[in-house]
Amino acid sequence: MPFPFARIYHLFLLLSAIGIILLARLFYLQIFISDDLAALGLLGRVQEVKMVSLRGDILARNGEKLTNSIEQYNLTIFPGKYYQKEGQVEELSKILSRDSEELKREIKSIVKPKVIAENLSEDIIKKINQLGLDGFIISKAKVRYGENIANHIVGYINKSDNKGVSGIEYLYDDILKVADEEYVAALIDARSELIPGLSYKKLHLPEPYGNNDVRLTIDYGIQKKVEEILDENKVHKAAVVVMNPKTGEILSMVSRPNFMPGKIEDYFSAEDSPLLNRAVSSYQPGSVFKLVVAAAALEKDIVKPKEVFNDDGFIDVDGIIFRGWDEKSGKRKLTFEEAIAYSSNPVLIQVGLKLGFENLKLFAQKFGFGNRTDLNFPNETLGNLPTNDQYHRGELANFSIGQGKCEVTPLQMACFTSAIANDGSIPSPKLVIEINNRHGDSIKMIKTKESKKIFSSKTAKILKDMMLGVTSYGTGQAAYVKEGGSAGKTGSAETGKVNEKGQSINHAWFVGFAPFDEPEYTVVVFVEDGMSGGNIAAPLFRQIIESIEKAEVT
Structure with a gap:
């Protein structure tokens, strides 16, 4: 039988062709x-x-x-390429400050590529590279x-x-x-x-x-400074909102305690609720709500700024005694504007009773309370207003001084305070300016909603002057800013809790704006269990405004 040279030749050509195809394929995968x-x-x-x-x-x-904003370098192992040389794991464990046996077990158990060390320093990277490890690479990652x-x-x-x-x-x-x-x-x-x-x-x-x-809309400098002020003052549980009163743009929104987003699992069961955004959570407002009562009463024309009231230090409402908050309250006559400046409970309850439950609730709703803001931020709460079936004169008295069933969020208070600074028009809170593509080009602008008139310019002017009285001679003098002036209102809301000394624990509030004549910033400070709005929240307001003004000058 003749030797089948032709078939061998054809087989050789076929195998050669297959080899060339495979090599070409590998070359393609390698290069392209x-x-x-x-x-x-x-x-x-x-x-x-x-x-x-x-x-x-x-x-x-x-x-x-x-x-x-930060890049880091990690050490990654590829099991398919890993080849252990004598002593290399021991050397690597020393560089990484890890137990060598533990590292060996981890490497042995790996079946897919895995990062085994993160955020490597330049010195550690240099030492690892000198080992010449097979199957290990230094990979860059964004944090x-x-x-x-x-x-x-x-x-x-x-x-x-x-x-x-x-x-x-x-x-x-x-x-x-x-x-x-x-x-x-x-x-x-x-x-x-x-x-x-x-x-x-x-x-x-x-x-x-x-x-x-x-x-x-967040101003990086303001946001950073507000956070620094809270931390430097060791404020543990708090919220601050800084807003442009004309546009509603939120320039800063801070909640404490803070958390690290990259280690979120550490905070799920924390007692002080670091994951809670207190800026959009509901709390009793205390005396800052007296501004709401004042606005409603002025709009209904049932009170005048110079109208005189008796402050006897307490008021009896159907057998329930409501006392003034300080020792000066009692057997004195106050004008309505002085009652706001000194935060008189008896006078504001008198005005609230005259205003009536239905009127006060309707105006509070008109002013944005009891509903979420237009921001619709995740987990933003509605706050709370007393319902009709809960109504009695004692509840109305509580309602008139921001206690009882009344709850608001710091963001709601920022919007309402902005309306006072903005001639009676309440802005819609805004947090996003635009959407950009990956090249930095704007692809969608977020429109600013028009402000809504909620009370007259006359009422706004009276409220502004009253709030100036608070910082000039009243309970909020610690919030007065010399450069440009400032106006605001203090609040101390009872929580029903007492400390180890038997003293009542109160939430501390301050709401205000600056400069006085042409307000540019509305600032709301809330300190949970902060005791006193005048002593705790008001100084923080002043520090925040002064830091903003200082940054503008420099």
């Missing part, structure tokens, strides 16, 4: 690996570890990053939450699916969500073994939508 291949399922044939989830940024009003600022505004994401859970992260999740991810990958074969001759590759997985930035 692209987004298209990744999107079509290349990751099913790689060992990969996510470097960056390029979720959109949350920006302050002048473009400062509130997210993704979603770097600088610890505006956390209750920004919110946080779920690490497992990268979706927003609270704050702007939740409210604008569809805008911010990941549209581009970066991976470091090593190609493997069907047996999950590394394909020889191929190095690590950086892959991108683009999506057709998302990954846009959200630019806020």
Whole structure:
């Protein structure tokens, strides 16, 4: 039988062709690996570890990053390429300050690429590189939450699916969500073994939508300074809102205690509720609500600023005794504007009883209380107003001094106080200016809603003058700002709790604005269990206004 040279020749050509095709394929994967291949399922044939989830940024009003502001370097192991050399793990454990046996067990258990050390310093990176480890690489990653600022505004994401859970992260999740991810990958074969001759590759997985930035109204400098003031004064549980009274733009919104968004699991069971945004939570307002009573009474024309009242130190309402808050209250005559300045409980209860439950409740609703604001911020509460079936004269007396069933949020108080500063027009609170694409181009401007007239210019002028009396000679002198003047109202709301000395524990409030003639800033300070609005909240207001004015000068 003749030797089958032809068949051998053809077989040789076939095998050569197959080899050339395979080599060409490997060359293509090595050189031209692209987004298209990744999107079509290349990751099913790689060992990969996510470097960056390029979720959109949350920006302050002048473009400062509130997210993704920091990069770090991590140590990642690829099991398919890992080859242990004698003594290397021991050396690595020393560099990482870890127990060598524990590190060996972790490495042995790894079946997929895994980050085993984060936020490496330059010195540690240099030492690791000198080891020449097989299967280890230094990979760069962006830290979603770097600088610890505006956390209750920004919110946080779920690490497992990268979706927003609270704050702007939740409210604008569809805008911010990941549209581009970066991976470091090593190609493997069907047996999950590394394909020889191929190095690590950086892959991108683009999506057709998302990954846009959200630019806020928050002034980075003001936000940072307010947070510093609260922390320097060791204020534990509190909220501050700084607002432009004309536009409703929120320049700062702070809640304490703070939390670290990257370690959210540490706070779920904390007794002091760090995850609670106190700026949009409901509390009894105490005497700051007397401004609401005053506005309603002035609008109904049942009281005049110079009208004189008797302050006997207490008032009996159907057998329930309501006392003045200080030792000076008692057997004195006060004009209505003086009653606001000195925060007289007996006088405001007299006015509230004259105004009536229905009128007071209707005006409170008109002024924005008992409903969420237009901001619709996650977990924002409605506050609370007494219902008709709860009405009796004693409840109306409580209602008139911001106690009992009456609850408001600091944000609601900021809007109402802004109406006083803004000639009787209440602004709609605004937190977002625009949406930008990944190149920084604006793709959607968020319109500012028109302010709504809730009381007359005449009433606004009277209230402004009354609030100036509070800071000039009344309970809020600690809030007076010499440069430009300031006006406001103190509040101390009873909680029903007592401290170890048997003293009543009160929430402390101060609401106000500055400068007096042309108000630019409304500031609401709330300190939970802060005892006294005049002694605790008012000085914080002054510090905040003075820090803003100082920053403007410099």
